Amino acid sequence: MKIGIDFGTSYSSAAAFCNGRIEHILFNGQPQFRTSVFFPDRAVDISGFELTFSHEQEISDGIRAAKSSYAKRVTKYNEDVAAIEARIRAAARNNNPMTKEEKAERRTMIAKPFLSSDQDLRESAINAIKRRWLSDEIVKAKEADIRLDAAIFGEEAIDALFIYESGRLVQSPKSMLGFRLGQAQRGYITGIVTRILKHIREQACLQLGQVVRYATLGRPVKFRSSIGPDGGAQAIAILTEAALAAGFEAIDFLHEPSAAAVAYHTSSVTAHHALIVDIGGGTTDIALAEVGTGDTQPNILNTWGEPKGGTDVDLGLSLRSVMPLFGKGVCPELLAPVFMDAVSVSDLNRQKTFRGLSFPHTPLPYAYRLAQLQKPGIPVRLNRDVEKLKIELSETAQSERSLDYIEQNLVVQATDSHLALAAESFMRTFQALLAQVASEIQNYNPTLFLTGGMSRAPYVIEAVKQAFPHCDIAPSEASLGVVDGLSVYASLTRDARAPEHA
Incomplete structure (x- = not known):
């Protein structure tokens, strides 16, 4: 049996194409789970x-x-x-x-x-x-070591740290795959990814009632990387090693916008061109495809991508609306890198640097709040609240979240102006990418197909409309467009060694 896996920066999902329909693998009753994993010190x-x-x-x-x-x-x-x-x-x-x-x-x-x-x-x-x-x-408990088999996934992983109080919490390991990693760090990240893919495979086997031996994994056009193109090669190598260690006998990869094109292709009854715009947590990818042709797969004409996504907006919003509560712009001795390290929850090196800082000359309450933020898991929990603020501010002029896990009665307040400023950097990159694509496909009038969590944001939709004012937008499923296509592609490329009943 072969499945499709969307191993995402923010959320992950899996699906199988069986008997002419897509069956989503459920995790605690949901078709996706937050890409977070917690390993308790004691089982x-x-x-x-x-x-x-x-x-x-x-x-x-x-x-x-x-x-x-x-x-x-x-x-x-x-x-x-x-x-x-x-x-x-x-x-x-x-x-x-x-x-x-x-x-x-x-x-x-x-x-x-x-x-x-x-x-x-x-x-x-x-x-x-x-x-x-x-x-x-x-x-x-007598067992004191980290137990990979005792892992907790998704939203429950973040909550678990505050229940167990000891252990390791990792969020968005995908965003680390293309960065410079020492041997120990690479082994650690590979182990994390292995456990997540094993979790997906185990759930798939249980739900489908079959042994799942093969998979197609989605991949961005460009991985986030600190080492240039080598980062992409490293990411693919880690994913491949982790998948094999998780029990898959063989895997292949498909660009995420191409996977979304496969999903759109299956529902298209007439031949036309489609521009797939996939805006996820860590990357933004675009593909031009010919769909609805009657062929088993769409014809992918070109792809584009940038290693930026919704997590960049989260980071900007945290810096502008949350970090002032920790002394940003108030305490001159606290330089900008301190706050960048604090909010970069997906960067192991930045988080390690932040945890090693001390603040002897920082006045209260900021020194106390920063010390609380240095505790394991607190930056991730804060990041989750910032993500909720981002979503709420897309629909309302102002919002707030309680930060009582930092300090009693501490509340962060943010407005849609904060969100607009936080999204500026991402939107500049996004609009430049749209302009590049528009200039290269002037001879086409494609239907627009938007997918990925950030495709729900009104300012993202407006930017796409402005870049392609004469193109229609097709209905889409923001969260599952990529995994749907991966499952269909997996069924079309099923390894000959894997019979249907395998």
């Missing part, structure tokens, strides 16, 4: 944990306390808003009325309080209770 069976009546009472009390605190903050917010409105009216009475811009600036100085949903509050409370329970269990 403790968390299935032995049960919520008791006293636990439920504790959770209810906590939710009530959170709502009470929120009510007080709302009261204070309303008082502050009333005070500002009073100042505006007073200025008008004194014949010194504020301009429209001044009024708007005064009003935006105060962010509306944020209250997590009951479900989020409950999950946070359960994690705290589990952490206490596990602290007792871990004392009993």
Whole structure:
């Protein structure tokens, strides 16, 4: 059996094309999982944990306390808003009325309080209770080494660090594959990727009821790299080694935009040209393809790519809206590289540098907050909150997230202006790539097919429309377009040594 695997920077997925339809491999009931993995120091069976009546009472009390605190903050917010409105009216009475811009600036100085949903509050409370329970269990454990077989994946991997309190959390290992790696680092990263691919293969075998021996893996046109073209070759070598160690007998690779073209091709009933725009977490890839021809596969005419994606926007938003809470722009002794190291959660070397820093001359509260950020897993959790801010700010003018795992009552507030500034670097690269493609395909009038998590962002969609104003946009599945095509391609290139029942 051969499957398609979209091993992504932010999320990963897998699918098989069986009996004329695509079957997505499910991970905790979902067709994809966050590309994060946690390895606890000690293997403790968390299935032995049960919520008791006293636990439920504790959770209810906590939710009530959170709502009470929120009510007080709302009261204070309303008082502050009333005070500002009073100042505006007073200025008008004194014949010194504020301009429209001044009024708007005064009003935006105060962010509306944020209250997590009951479900989020409950999950946070359960994690705290589990952490206490596990602290007792871990004392009993005799195994002290990192256990690859005890790995936890996805969103649960990030939460697990705060339950187990010890272990290793890795996010977005794909973004590390093309960077300069020492021998030990390369072995470590290969082991991480191996465990993720093994997890995918095990789930596929279980769900499909067959032994999965072969796979087609998606790959970007250009990997993120610090060593030029050699980074791409290194990434392919690591992925190949990891896949074989994970139990696959053979694998092949397909450019991710070409895979999305395969998916679009299967649903096209008339021959036409399509421009596939795949904007993921780590890379942006484009392919021009002839689809709907009646052939088993589309005809890929050209591909383009840049090693930038949604994680670059996350990094920019973190620097602009979050790092000021840690002293950026406030403490002159803290230079820009400190904050870049802190937010670069996918760069092992930068994270190691940041963890090794001390801040003896940094005043409170910034020294304390930076020390908290140096704790294992905290940068990843902060990055997840920044990603949520990014998504929310694509739909609303302002948003906020609680950072109480850094400091009690610490809240980050951000606006759509922060997001626009955070996305500037990525958008310059993206718009330049679109302009290059547009100039090279002037003789075509393709249908646009957008896929990848960032293809949902309104500013991304608008940029594509501006670059190709006369082209129609086809409906697409942002999250699964690539893996759908990989599964179809895998079925068409199934190794002759692997019979259907294998």
